[in-house]
Amino acid sequence: MLKQERQQKIVDIINEEHKVIASDLSKRLSVSEDTIRRDLKELDNLGFIKRVHSGALRKGPPVEDFSTRQEMYNETKTSLATKALDFIKDDMVILIDGGTTNLQLVQELPLTLRGTIITNSPPIAMALSNHNEVEVIMVGGTLFKQSMVNLGIDTTETLNTMRADLYIMGIYKIDPQIGISVPSSSEASVKRKMASISTEIIGMVTADKLDTVSNHIVCPADNLTYLITEEINPTIKGLYENQKISVID
Amino acid sequence: MLKQERQQKIVDIINEEHKVIASDLSKRLSVSEDTIRRDLKELDNLGFIKRVHSGALRKGPPVEDFSTRQEMYNETKTSLATKALDFIKDDMVILIDGGTTNLQLVQELPLTLRGTIITNSPPIAMALSNHNEVEVIMVGGTLFKQSMVNLGIDTTETLNTMRADLYIMGIYKIDPQIGISVPSSSEASVKRKMASISTEIIGMVTADKLDTVSNHIVCPADNLTYLITEEINPTIKGLYENQKISVID
DNA sequence: CATGATTTTGCATGTTTCTGCCTCCTTTTG
DNA sequence: CAAAAGGAGGCAGAAACATGCAAAATCATG
Numbered sequence: 001m002l003k004q005e006r007q008q009k010i011v012d013i014i015n016e017e018h019k020v021i022a023s024d025l026s027k028r029l030s031v032s033e034d035t036i037r038r039d040l041k042e043l044d045n046l047g048f049i050k051r052v053h054s055g056a057l058r059k060g061p062p063v064e065d066f067s068t069r070q071e072m073y074n075e076t077k078t079s080l081a082t083k084a085l086d087f088i089k090d091d092m093v094i095l096i097d098g099g100t101t102n103l104q105l106v107q108e109l110p111l112t113l114r115g116t117i118i119t120n121s122p123p124i125a126m127a128l129s130n131h132n133e134v135e136v137i138m139v140g141g142t143l144f145k146q147s148m149v150n151l152g153i154d155t156t157e158t159l160n161t162m163r164a165d166l167y168i169m170g171i172y173k174i175d176p177q178i179g180i181s182v183p184s185s186s187e188a189s190v191k192r193k194m195a196s197i198s199t200e201i202i203g204m205v206t207a208d209k210l211d212t213v214s215n216h217i218v219c220p221a222d223n224l225t226y227l228i229t230e231e232i233n234p235t236i237k238g239l240y241e242n243q244k245i246s247v248i249d
Numbered sequence: 250m251l252k253q254e255r256q257q258k259i260v261d262i263i264n265e266e267h268k269v270i271a272s273d274l275s276k277r278l279s280v281s282e283d284t285i286r287r288d289l290k291e292l293d294n295l296g297f298i299k300r301v302h303s304g305a306l307r308k309g310p311p312v313e314d315f316s317t318r319q320e321m322y323n324e325t326k327t328s329l330a331t332k333a334l335d336f337i338k339d340d341m342v343i344l345i346d347g348g349t350t351n352l353q354l355v356q357e358l359p360l361t362l363r364g365t366i367i368t369n370s371p372p373i374a375m376a377l378s379n380h381n382e383v384e385v386i387m388v389g390g391t392l393f394k395q396s397m398v399n400l401g402i403d404t405t406e407t408l409n410t411m412r413a414d415l416y417i418m419g420i421y422k423i424d425p426q427i428g429i430s431v432p433s434s435s436e437a438s439v440k441r442k443m444a445s446i447s448t449e450i451i452g453m454v455t456a457d458k459l460d461t462v463s464n465h466i467v468c469p470a471d472n473l474t475y476l477i478t479e480e481i482n483p484t485i486k487g488l489y490e491n492q493k494i495s496v497i498d
Numbered sequence: 499c500a501t502g503a504t505t506t507t508g509c510a511t512g513t514t515t516c517t518g519c520c521t522c523c524t525t526t527t528g
Numbered sequence: 529c530a531a532a533a534g535g536a537g538g539c540a541g542a543a544a545c546a547t548g549c550a551a552a553a554t555c556a557t558g
Contacts, residue, residue: 019251140389143374158407
């Protein structure tokens, strides 16, 4: 068995069973305890596990009580988020609204990032609790539970007094002709306001959201400065590029 | 069993049961009393528990960040929350700020509750995502990560336009003479504003917060309509009752 | 293919940690 | 005060660990 393969198994076992005993692993994987110890040491150095005497422990919290977390460990969303990271620099004022893709992005932000993040989404705010160099400004309003964002007249009024370098718009539906649309009018109006106070706008879109339409129009698609998508389909790409949007895939 | 694992269990047991007897632990964990004593000593040195003769007690940790405190699901907070539930009826406008005890309370609210909840705490808002009959209004501001609440001028100004039937105040420190205090001035001013727009105020207090003081005074203790505590100590109870606070234990 | 370098692994070694037992001391309780 | 319970510190065996070394496997390069 390959070393890398074996170490992957060890990580899997620890994630599954929350703890592991070195001598036990030795039998289960049919290698000497010395090898196991070396593996555990390496994995600890890499930060995957926590080494303790006679074995190792899982690193994260013992129980994940956020049922939504699994859903967000989506490979596509991760790769979209990674591309979006290129647009985020220190000392920017960044506006982020809701959506699981945006949440994914925030979770990938380096802990050393410095700047200001304005959001109307409680989950986004909470995800930033460990970013000590980021000032988080929450925009209040009435919580719209379906997408976990604050909306309403208070929200737009508060936004009136702000500005941002970059708005990372959560996108539910987008279509080259119709534009960006959402299921509720108050959400549309808050997004419009956010767009109006930001210098640049980027949107991350998974392929399933391309060429679909919802009830309330936010803005034309070409209001986006950058469209980050996984789609390689040249037809679709061309449609958006005709509107002078930079399409990144 | 791993040593770390055993010590984690001891901490869990103490958080759950409030106290623990060394000889009892020895049987429950199948190790000698000597080993238990050594564990308790270590855990005491690390600050997780308070060592006493013949066992150990739960420690009211003075300061630590929110993510650590959030792990402390313990019996006291649950029972305090249960008592507080009596004050919550349908169709009320309830103001709730931050704190783990408040979060615990919100998690125990019946899903059928109907009404309006105003909060400046993202975790509180998120905990209400499944309460379909509750309108959640988030008050924005600058996120104070240590206690996960929104604070600042915007926060107090927004609150100026609101009112509530009941304010459930998260209490950090309370003393009969000095009053209720918190570590930051902006937190104090937001709490004062919240108190001023609410008809009644209740506070849940675990024993470790009684008779302690922090830097910034919020208000006198007798501003509270009800004080809900686990403390049975008649002296302390009398002190607060002299100030015409209803003390519930 | 050949051959030398690198990586991986198991074994032998001396060291450290963990644990239970023992003895002596301290605290609690009646 | 005295007995009982709990605790501190030392000791020793067992288990776990780090380290060096050599054999085997793998890789790199011509």
